[in-house]
Each structure stands twice: as C-alpha cells, then as structure tokens.
C-alpha cells in the first residue's frame with residue numbers, strides 16, 4: 365500500500381462527501397459539467413476551492429476553462445454514483461473543519477441516520493425473510509433504531525400474515541422523533557430514547573410493553589458507533605442481554621474494517637471513505653479478527669451468517685465489508701464448557 369493510494373482514497377472521500385453534501389453544487393457539476401468557483405467559495409471559502417481544484421487537476425478529472433473548472437465525464441459519473449452516500453455526506457463539515465485546523469462539531473446525525481436507513485435495505489431484507497419464516501407473530505427490539513427503517517421494512521414485508529410488535533431504542537433525539545412520527549398510527553410499536561448499552565434502563569420498559577420476551581433483538585450498525593471501543597464493555601453488554609433475555613436471539617449487522625490491501629483496490633463499496641469518516645469521528649470499525657474473537661467470547665452462538673461485498677485478496681483470504689450474524693443464546697454452563 366503506497367501513501368499516494370491512501371491520499372487518493374482519502375481525498376476522494378473528502379471530495380465526494382463535500383460535493384455531495386451540497387445539492388446545488390452537485391447538480392451544477394452533474395448537469396453543467398462545471399465546478400464553479402463562486403459557488404464553492406460562497407459555501408466553504410477559497411481554501412476549499414483551491415483544494416478541490418488541485419485535487420481534480422492532479423487526478424486528471426478535468427481542466428481549467430473560461431467558464432470555470434470543466435470536469436471530466438468520469439468525474440461526473442463518480443459524483444452521480446455518490447447519490448446514495450448520505451452517510452459520508454454527513455461527515456463533510458467534519459472534513460472541512462479538519463482542513464481548516466478547527467476542532468469539529470459532531471456530524472449531522474439527521475443526515476447520517478436517514479442515509480443509513482436508505483442504504484441498508486439490502487441488508488434488512490435477507491434478515492427479515494429469515495425472521496418471518498414459519499411464524500405468525502414477531503416481537504422485536506431494535507437497538508440503535510435510527511429513523512425506523514428496519515421496522516418499516518419488517519412491517520411492509522410481514523403484511524397481515526405475521527403480526528409484528530416492535531420496540532425501538534436510540535440515544536438520539538432526532539432518531540426517536542423520526543421513529544415516533546413514522547409509527548404514530550401503530551399501537552404495537554413503541555420507542556424509548558436511551559443509551560442502548562444501558563440494558564437495565566430499556567429492558568424494564570420493553571418488558572412492560574411486550575409483556576413477554578422478544579423473539580429478536582436487532583443491532584443494526586450499532587456496535588461501530590461506540591466511541592473508544594473496549595472489548596470488555598461490549599462483552600459485558602452481550603452478557604447482560606443474555607441474562608435479561610435468555611431465550612431471545614440476536615441479529616447483528618455491522619461494518620468490518622478492511623485490511624489495507626483491500627482498501628487500496630476495493631471498487632465494490634465506498635469503504636475507504638467510510639473507514640476514514642468513522643475513524644475521524646472517533647467511531648470503532650472492528651476488523652474481522654476482532655469481530656471473530658468478540659463473537660467467540662460472548663454467551664451466544666452463531667447460527668447463521670452472511671457477508672457482503674466480498675473480496676479475495678492476493679493471499680487467497682476473503683474479506684468482507686459488512687457482516688450479518690444470527691446469534692442464539694447459550695446458558696452460562698454451556699458457555700463455560702464450550
């Protein structure tokens with residue numbers, strides 16, 4: 365892995381998110397094929413314009429022209445492809461603050477949360493089809509529920525055939541408000557604003573609402589949100605889940621940190637950018653090895669798994685960008701004897 369490759373990916377990540385975050389500028393580029401100085405400067409200032417222009421020139425993504433910087437078709441395609449990248453876009457202010465040497469504010473969670481649910485459908489649907497197989501009812505707790513994208517997909521997919529009762533937990537006001545207005549009409553759906561890792565707090569509310577144990581607890585892209593990740597804390601979280609809900613299965617989907625080699629060649633996803641954004645904002649992307657050792661050290665066993673965006677690296681090993689695992693609880697005795 366060359367340093368230039370890193371710089372390339374990082375700058376590209378910055379650029380895509382910065383441009384993508386500004387609809388006006390993006391449509392200028394896609395429709396007009398031109399990066400307008402006046403527009404960039406009015407949004408971010410001259411430094412950002414110089415940075416973007418220099419980057420585009422170096423990468424061969426266009427050239428100076430009388431009416432502004434003319435971008436290449438390849439670059440326009442790149443910007444068009446970034447249409448669904450709400451999540452990285454939400455990190456754009458953070459990037460710009462870093463470039464200007466400022467201590468940054470938090471990324472805009474609203475955009476991040478919307479982006480997650482909009483792009484996660486391809487992960488939701490296989491899990492839903494597994495969950496609803498052979499059952500007439502489902503009780504689900506969704507920790508880190510965001511804007512309720514998963515529950516909405518679950519309801520749509522189950523229709524009137526499977527009765528769904530769901531409880532969303534999220535630490536963010538924006539998430540919970542969006543979730544609540546989305547499911548206003550549904551008496552079988554409730555939520556709580558609370559730290560998902562504070563199992564004691566939400567489990568009491570859940571038990572009152574469901575009146576029985578849930579069938580599943582889902583953790584969609586939650587673990588990587590932890591700041592200053594410590595494996596013992598996460599193990600403790602899973603132990604608490606198992607103690608409070610000893611018959612409830614878990615389903616967990618999350619990002620996997622790519623190895624550097626994959627990082628440089630990965631054309632399948634936007635992982636390089638994602639990795640950088642998450643690192644910069646202090647989140648915790650675990651690599652596959654850390655995931656494996658964590659999953660082996662909790663009182664659950666993996667009953668099914670699925671991987672996304674698999675790459676085969678030069679040493680023949682496979683690497684994935686996203687993993688889903690179904691986890692079934694095992695008793696303390698089984699766990700200790702395993």
Ligand SMILES: C[S@@+](CC[C@H](N)C(=O)[O-])C[C@H]1O[C@@H](n2cnc3c(N)ncnc32)[C@H](O)[C@@H]1O
Nearest residue numbers: 480481508509510534535536559560584585589
């Ligand atoms: C990447 S988003 C995923 C949203 C949703 N699960 C999805 O897949 O569409 C992560 C969500 O976890 C929430 N979150 C982060 N830390 C949390 C915590 N400690 N407890 C509960 N929710 C948390 C965020 O507010 C956000 O809604």
